[in-house]
Amino acid sequence: MEKIVLLIFSAVLLFSDESAVSKCNECHANFLAPPYKKVYKHYLLKYSSKARVQKAMIDFLKAPSEKKSAMSKGLKKRFNPDEHLVFDTTTIDKAVRDIIEQEDIIKRFKKIP
Ligand code: HEC
Numbered sequence: 001m002e003k004i005v006l007l008i009f010s011a012v013l014l015f016s017d018e019s020a021v022s023k024c025n026e027c028h029a030n031f032l033a034p035p036y037k038k039v040y041k042h043y044l045l046k047y048s049s050k051a052r053v054q055k056a057m058i059d060f061l062k063a064p065s066e067k068k069s070a071m072s073k074g075l076k077k078r079f080n081p082d083e084h085l086v087f088d089t090t091t092i093d094k095a096v097r098d099i100i101e102q103e104d105i106i107k108r109f110k111k112i113p
Helices: 002-028 036-047 050-062 073-078 089-103 105-111
Strands: none
Touching (some): 002 089, 036 089, 050 089, 089 105
């Protein structure tokens, strides 16, 4: 019995872990929002390091505002950063970590032979 409970519990954990960034994919992978590559590029240009990018993204997502936005003027005009959805802290932390790992420029360079 305990094994079954444990199994269900870990499945739920696994599922919720996966769904952190899938909540973002709804827009960011569907042309309703700039793709992660573009978002990451703007953050990297503004904040230079991975750690600072992570901090700034989390900061923005916890309380979205145009002032905190790292996107270009054109993108800010087209999409309003003030109206970005707010998620719970756990989702934000996990999703941002996933996006940064996925878009990591150093890793991309390493793939080039
Ligand atoms: C309902 C659609 C939608 C969902 C869901 C969504 N986003 Fe966004 N996101 C947008 C749009 C539109 C923009 C461009 C406007 C802006 O900059 O806020 C954006 C911009 C951003 C930016 C750049 C913000 C800036 O202006 O500097 C980040 C970072 C971001 N999203 C992360 C996330 C993460 C992480 C998630 C999931 C937890 C997520 N988004 C879910 C629509 C969405």
